Amino acid sequence: MKLSKMKIAAVSTMAGLMFSVSAHSALISCNTDPTINYMQISDTQASACLASGVGNLNGNPASDLFLTGAGSDYELASKSDSSNPYNLSYGSDPNTWEFDSNFWNDYSEAALGFKFGTGNQPDEWFVFSLQSLVSSGQWSFITGSDIRPTGGGLSHMNLYGKKGDFTVPEPGAVALLGLGLVGLTIARRKKKAA
Template sequence: MKQITKQITHVIAALALTWSAGAMALILGPADADKTVDVGPPNPALDAGDVAALFGTSDLTLLYKSNYEGPEEGSYQSFYSTSFTGDPNNAVISWDGPDYIVCPECYLVVKDGNEPQYLFNIGSWNGQDVLDLQGFYPNRGAISHVAIFGKSVPVQVPEPGTLGLLGLGILGMLTIRRKLQKPA
């Protein structure tokens, strides 16, 4: 009985650890920014080339962008969503799947209409954890959009394909044949 209780405890602990690992968030605020850019009014949005120049790299593309009260853009727009709160001075970028951004090199931009833009190097982000943006423009201004630029590596999930399914079918047929041929 003690052995069964011990095994159940281990299973529950493993499930709790798995569940908690999936609930990770990268919390970022203005003080965490790697760069702050104030180009003054009218404060045009930074594009991939601007972000690349600021970080001394090249060949960045817009992976995801969410405009406050507006459309989402970028090659991963179908796989992420953003909810804005406050003025808005907070935003949460969530992965909706199934595809996700793999960042060997990724940068997040938080922009307001006339205030400084905050840039973050999020190259260590796994593309699935929540990006929790807190405390931007508390005294005046608000987040107008958030954008992720990068050199993303496509995630390729292998599919069994025709040969894989054929192989599984043959294995199943062989198993059934062996069971039928065994003497009773």
């Protein structure tokens, strides 16, 4: 009897280990033409590249190239070089970005814009939609094969938000724990009664 319980435990442990193998992330590229500048972010942080191009991302709803185009349903939430209520910041070596996670209390979707000083060589700016609740990550900027590297690197970042309906998740774990406790109580009472 003890031997079969040990076998079951060993098989269960092995099955658990097989299913707990870590998954590797893929990179999302903003621009697929390797002859011009492009960016990459892990798909654990971003869900898609929304837009890229030449020009500036200034955060002004009337002239920002993202807000007047693909991002017309977003609004500027924070900017690393001026109005910055969500403390949007970036670092280098490694290339990182982060902002205050309280952003997610105010917005249901996020997009992160990067503006590079490339000497007006394409592409200069890139915008990625972020995975829900992500507030930090890493990025890569790759100079295109037909581009002579000029400019001063990352100029600034913009955090765009989209307000929407917020759904509060049902506390399923608490309910499951409660059902387990009720089951244990009933089992204990049946044992006492017997």
